[in-house]
Amino acid sequence: MNRFLTALACGALCALPLVTHAAPSAAKRAAVASVETHAADLSGLSDKIWEYAETALREHKSSKVLADYAEQQGFTVTRGVSGMPTAFIARFGNGKPAIGIMGEYDALPGVSQKAIPEKSPLVEGAAGHGCGHNMFGAASLGAALAIKEQIAAGKLKGTIVFYGTPAEEAVGGKSYMARDGVFNEVDVMFAWHPGDESMADMTTSQAMVDLMVEFKGQSAHAASDPWNGRSALDGALAFMNGVEMMREHMRSSSRVHYVVVDGGDVPNVIPDHAKVWIWARDQKRAEVDALYARIRKIAEGAALMTETQSTVHLQGGSWEVLVNEPGAKLMDANLRWIGSPAYTADEEEFAKKIQSATKVPAVGMERKIRALNDQEEEGGSTDVGDVSWIVPTVTLTVATAPKAAPWHAWPVVATGGMSIGHKGLVVASKTLAATMVDLYESPKALREVRSEFEKRRGDVVFKAYLPDGPPPLPKD
Numbered sequence: 001m002n003r004f005l006t007a008l009a010c011g012a013l014c015a016l017p018l019v020t021h022a023a024p025s026a027a028k029r030a031a032v033a034s035v036e037t038h039a040a041d042l043s044g045l046s047d048k049i050w051e052y053a054e055t056a057l058r059e060h061k062s063s064k065v066l067a068d069y070a071e072q073q074g075f076t077v078t079r080g081v082s083g084m085p086t087a088f089i090a091r092f093g094n095g096k097p098a099i100g101i102m103g104e105y106d107a108l109p110g111v112s113q114k115a116i117p118e119k120s121p122l123v124e125g126a127a128g129h130g131c132g133h134n135m136f137g138a139a140s141l142g143a144a145l146a147i148k149e150q151i152a153a154g155k156l157k158g159t160i161v162f163y164g165t166p167a168e169e170a171v172g173g174k175s176y177m178a179r180d181g182v183f184n185e186v187d188v189m190f191a192w193h194p195g196d197e198s199m200a201d202m203t204t205s206q207a208m209v210d211l212m213v214e215f216k217g218q219s220a221h222a223a224s225d226p227w228n229g230r231s232a233l234d235g236a237l238a239f240m241n242g243v244e245m246m247r248e249h250m251r252s253s254s255r256v257h258y259v260v261v262d263g264g265d266v267p268n269v270i271p272d273h274a275k276v277w278i279w280a281r282d283q284k285r286a287e288v289d290a291l292y293a294r295i296r297k298i299a300e301g302a303a304l305m306t307e308t309q310s311t312v313h314l315q316g317g318s319w320e321v322l323v324n325e326p327g328a329k330l331m332d333a334n335l336r337w338i339g340s341p342a343y344t345a346d347e348e349e350f351a352k353k354i355q356s357a358t359k360v361p362a363v364g365m366e367r368k369i370r371a372l373n374d375q376e377e378e379g380g381s382t383d384v385g386d387v388s389w390i391v392p393t394v395t396l397t398v399a400t401a402p403k404a405a406p407w408h409a410w411p412v413v414a415t416g417g418m419s420i421g422h423k424g425l426v427v428a429s430k431t432l433a434a435t436m437v438d439l440y441e442s443p444k445a446l447r448e449v450r451s452e453f454e455k456r457r458g459d460v461v462f463k464a465y466l467p468d469g470p471p472p473l474p475k476d
């Protein structure tokens with residue numbers, strides 16, 4: 001029995017909490033069929049990006065392969081956005097509603113891995129797609145293409161905009177695009193992310209601020225005339241001790257973590273330079289602002305007591321994701337209609353081998369779709385948060401990796417480069433396309449999404465946690 005019939009039967013008989021009990025429209029069925037038609041292309045794009053494994057702002061081949069495909073499919077493509085050569089925008093259609101969808105494609109350093117269920121780098125020490133962004137970009141573009149085809153066929157009216165957003169793992173490409181007003185033209189934004197289970201997202205993320213705290217002192221011979229010196233490293237140590245004293249008096253939702261990136265050169269020269277790289281996070285941006293102010297005071301105090309100079313450099317950050325309940329309900333209904341992938345015995349075996357290798361329960365892939373009211377907040381930040389304060393943003397998670405296996409690590413790369421990942425990205429693409437169709441077809445649904453966004457946002461005006469100036473492009 002196909003899923004459409006199952007959903008209908010259950011909608012009537014089991015009173016499932018579906019939002020859209022009506023039969024899927026012709027445009028929705030056609031959009032889902034379009035994803036199916038292009039499924040091999042989308043998996044091919046994902047596999048190419050998986051192989052390229054390019055890190056933040058170095059995604060030249062990855063962004064090109066997506067932008068070229070969009071162009072071939074009839075989108076108008078603008079390459080190079082907000083000072084980032086690897087950001088691009090692909091547009092199709094005219095007028096309202098204008099719906100946006102974001103795709104990421106940056107990899108993580110050091111997690112190169114073959115598509116096999118045991119740890120084995122494809123290229124020793126190289127980058128890998130340990131967060132599954134190869135699938136993220138391809139599936140989002142697939143959903144945009146499905147909508148484009150319905151607009152071209154006259155079945156939907158409006159504009160579809162695909163945003164190629166680089167450097168999520170470092171720098172935060174979306175934050176620069178958000179600062180420049182790139183997302184202002186759309187009424188609603190969509191995104192998804194690979195995961196170890198599937199759900200329409202009702203959870204937020206942590207707002208965060210990324211700071212480099214620099215100390216300057218005076219060098220002297222550490223043994224013959226130490227009284228002439230003032231150690232920048234002492235400033236850094238006093239600063240870190242101060243942060244530890246602050247830790248006792250933070251909210252339990254707050255997180256602060258740091259590393260010493262410069263502590264001087266040799267023991268017999270009193271260091272005149274030191275740097276501590278520190279991140280502060282909380283589920284509320286207002287708390288991050290408060291931590292930021294306290295960290296500034298601690299840096300000043302540390303400098304005062306060690307007779308050094310401190311400077312706090314803002315490097316970046318992001319706001320927490322503003323969730324959208326009406327949008328999540330639509331996404332949830334569509335995800336349940338599309339359903340989780342059916343895995344073969346070999347795929348389950350692949351997942352279980354990874355779970356055994358990483359010492360988590362060997363339960364295989366998670367097929368259950370998590371309910372909207374059964375989601376727990378997890379740690380982590382994303383530049384999607386910034387976008388969600390500018391335009392209502394509806395997001396999805398789809399299983400592409402074995403349940404509970406380590407994230408940002410080789411298992412995610414392994415399944416993201418084979419059929420488990422392909423199946424996940426097709427489910428994501430179909431679910432996103434189907435949910436977008438709902439908003440094109442129902443002005444009421446669009447109004448509900450927008451009015452809840454306005455209520456949650458209140459009168460807060462978005463301002464990115466970014467230094468002035470262009471994004472920090474890699475020099476090599």
Ligand SMILES: [Zn+2]
Nearest residue numbers: 131133168193
């Ligand atoms: Zn990610």
